[in-house]
Amino acid sequence: MFVVTIDAEKCTGCGECVDNCPVSILELVDGKAEVVGDDCMGCESCVEVCSTGAVTVQEF
Ligand code: SF4
Ligand code: SF4
Structure with a gap:
């Protein structure tokens, strides 16, 4: 499985990953992913x- 981690300190809320x-x-x-x-x-x-x-993204 894959685990996605968002660093809220770095996220600007641009929404590109969401899209x-x-x-x-x-x-x-x-305002954060x-x-x-x-x-x-x-x-x-x-x-x-x-x-x-x-x-x-890490694979486990
Ligand atoms: S875009 Fe990111 S969260 Fe979405 S499936 Fe691909 S690796 Fe996973
Ligand atoms: S919204 Fe997604 S693409 Fe934009 S800064 Fe945050 S994590 Fe990165």
Whole structure:
């Protein structure tokens, strides 16, 4: 499985990761990206589009 972590300190709330997740498990909550589901398929689109390096994806 894949676990997505958002560093709230680095997140600017731009929403790019939210718009680019193919399984729609990222949402903006109070101006920060949050993971709202557990279906991550590890594509790393969210990592690629995040200009601040706030997103990490780890495989377990
Ligand atoms: S792309 Fe990065 S900065 Fe933008 S909302 Fe997602 S985690 Fe935050
Ligand atoms: S790695 Fe892909 S599926 Fe997982 S949260 Fe990021 S964009 Fe969505």
